Amino acid sequence: MVSIKDVAKLANVSVTVVSKALNGYTDVNEQTRQKVMKAAEELKYSPNMLAKNLKQKVAKSIALIFSNFERADGKDGVLVQIMSGVFEAANKHKYEVVIYTRSLSEQQDKSYWKFCKEHKISGAIITGLKTTDPYFQEIIDSDLPCVVIDTMLSGANTGSISTDNVLAAQQAVEHFIDKGHRNIGMMNGHEFAVVSKQRLEGYQKALELHGIPYDDRLVINADFSETKAYEMTEGFLQEYPHMTGVFMSSDLMAIGFMRRCHELGVQIPDQISVMGFDDIVLSSYMMPKLSTVRQDFHEISFTAFEQVIDILENKQKGTHIFVPFKIVDRDTIKVLQSP
Amino acid sequence: MVSIKDVAKLANVSVTVVSKALNGYTDVNEQTRQKVMKAAEELKYSPNMLAKNLKQKVAKSIALIFSNFERADGKDGVLVQIMSGVFEAANKHKYEVVIYTRSLSEQQDKSYWKFCKEHKISGAIITGLKTTDPYFQEIIDSDLPCVVIDTMLSGANTGSISTDNVLAAQQAVEHFIDKGHRNIGMMNGHEFAVVSKQRLEGYQKALELHGIPYDDRLVINADFSETKAYEMTEGFLQEYPHMTGVFMSSDLMAIGFMRRCHELGVQIPDQISVMGFDDIVLSSYMMPKLSTVRQDFHEISFTAFEQVIDILENKQKGTHIFVPFKIVDRDTIKVLQSP
């Protein structure tokens, strides 16, 4: 393998000069710089990042951590969108990204923190972190700059980012209300996600704002799972036949719900309206097309990256950031009466 | 940061002994090993991988290269499936994986090869490589063990892996023929993918085997693009109204085709049958559900990983591997007559 020594030899200078020439130092004569460049070119030299990062004590790379990778069956395209956002930002800031996946099914010997430490990683972006995660506190307490997606926390080195879930949920059910609905159910995700609490709060808020009494029997928990939603819809529908619409905490659940409705012969949106959350790719391909609130995952992860850079390079404190969402009304909400 | 020196000091031994104790060498007394372990534990020591890999000249990590990342809009879930396969294999073999994405839209300063070299990466898995890619030859000639997905080549250090595209395509159109179809069109992908050529070959083979003359006007090129397929279907349908079915080189194109048919009021499968290729997640959610040939991308990437390990650790020569596919008949093929 060709090292800096080899190019030094060929260019007839010291390794110091080679290093300086290649890294834009000013105390090297332009002619010798050319000489060095030519030698490096000739030998097809490329620096050993391991040595480089070792010396500099830190690698210019940030970790993208998927803490629930087993759920990533590709149905929602969000994982890809998240990747796309961080890769774009990484490219912009000249960082590298290393992905660390963790699935709960397999025992994990290593915590994120240990992983990042071992690799001298500068910062991290974390997704899919449950509040019950054993490493939750570790992350927050650590001195590693990191921002976690879809939660709310802030510390010296930790920030977070998400869409404004309570506002989004509120607007979503207000959308129902605007179309004349008064009996609106909700299918929520599991309680270990902070987004579940927030969306429920938004749901309640909208109801309260429009003088509709809150009935906790109308909100059930389907664990963010398509099949669980599928299984629960029949009972849900039978038990509360006066519901005219249901707000789902995720598109995946909405799809499970719709599929079961289709089998049961209940027409959407004629007999029951539904609104999802996320706007995954499947949603616009459904028949009928699913109305939902669109989260901009690309923007979320891009901004997440920029925040870790901010606290890394600009010594900013961690904070929480909201990124804009959008209600997208397609074909699954029936208008009962004009507003 | 706590280094090996610190634990040596605490354990009251030399760094040599610490290193040996922690790496399972036999020439260290069991008691001192315990002592070292305890000290390491106490200090929360974790080795600096950069230094470790630097010394060992090579990192135990393989690169997963997406050479056309901009296409990864998450519509097909294949990217995720591929990731899932290699992460699983990596976990099994105790390797780490680093992902390198390249999009053609942004100028790329660095070739895969350079990237891998700089990071002392042991091997690589490459996807989305076009034959026209400027780095194509570089990869093949390099001494870096790598296997590229969806192509056919083999060398000392390079292998490849894919489904048997010609056989799969052949069986797909034979499936048409079995159902009584004789006038079968094809919508192929761009010519820079070897899979296009192979699937066309399978198409031709099936026709020939059943005495159906090949008409090259019945196969058009929609570039693997959903919208392009969408745009071309009306003309295609009008020009060759005698077609009873069309074999698509990808599900995404099939979906574009179906969407246009829906708008045009042509019934699927009553007026025209369609068969896709890939079995992406969207396919089973279509109405009607798309019949297609299923590629097992998880298996493909998993096996790809194992092959690079094979040529890396077992000094095997690179080769081409086929992984099984499956014709999955859903609701988009009409039976014209019993076989």
Add this chain to the structure above:
DNA sequence: AAAAATATCGAAATCGTTTTCGATTTAATT
């Protein structure tokens, strides 16, 4: 008891860089 074999340890070299700081040369200033 002497010799040989074994067990256990540590000093030091090494991996490929970066970076400090002093040395030397050249140019600018007085």
Add this chain to the structure above:
DNA sequence: AATTAAATCGAAAACGATTTCGATATTTTT
């Protein structure tokens, strides 16, 4: 011409691990 300043270079010390090889202590063999 003497002094000062600027430009350019290189020796050497890190970074944090691994690994070779010799040293010492202990045990076994003769």
